[in-house]
Amino acid sequence: MTNRPDTPRSRRERPAKPALSRAGIVATAVAVLRAEGLQKVTMRRLAQELDTGPASLYVYVRNTAELHAAVLDELLGTVGPAPAGGSWRERLRGVLTSYTAMLLEHPSLARSALTARPSGPNYLDLIETLLALLDEGGVPPAQAAWGVDLLLQLATATAAEHADEASEEDWDALRAALHSASERDRPHIAALAGHLLSGAGPEDRMAWGFEVLIAGIARTAVPVSPQHPTGSEENS
Secondary structure, three states, X not given: OOOOOOOOOOHHHOOOOOXXXXXXXXXHHHHHHHHHOHHHOOHHHHHHHOOOOHHHHOOOOOOXXXXXXXXXXHHHXXXXXXXXXXXXXXXXXXXXXXXXXXXXXXXXXXXXXXXXXXXOHHHHHHHHHHHHHHHHOOOOHHHHHHHHHHHHHHHHHHHHHOOOOOOHHHHHHHHHHHHOOOOOOOHHHHHHHHHHOOOOOHHHHHHHHHHHHHHHHHHOOOOOEOOEOOHHHHOO
């Protein structure tokens, strides 16, 4: 007698499930992100993908916020080192542009990155790279430390802003509103209507923004506080 195709298989005959690990959970989360977006990266969904219960995942990841931060850190591994050629400013812009481009590939992650707090090895490598480039440019240490935060904020906010591009109708409405501004009631808008939306694209404005921040970071001392008693010495 042959077994029927629908005969239940013994548990002993089933392949063993891979052991759970933080790395495996994060890898599965990244796969779900790429396929369906960050909104689908939940503990319940990952538990289904990994054939386990949601409670099992909390042994490795405390909550969804930590999971999203871990996903961000994993993707930061694609940003890469600083370009080999060019000045330190050009290479710094190159790293920041690569970071922004990575976020633009995952619009939902770009918005989440505004509040995410990654702490993994790839995030630390990114910070180390940025600090090294600022140090190469002679930026005082305390200003470089605070400046990295500002540079990443601009890059992240730019990616989040352009994650969902406005329609052409929305842009047309904004252009019309600016160009119709009254010289009497809104003289500055009337005078600068063209400049307010000028530029070849978001890349131009982002590059300019990085230059503004880099120049300001190099010239602006951090305030002295009890938590940073050496700030005045570093910036004197």
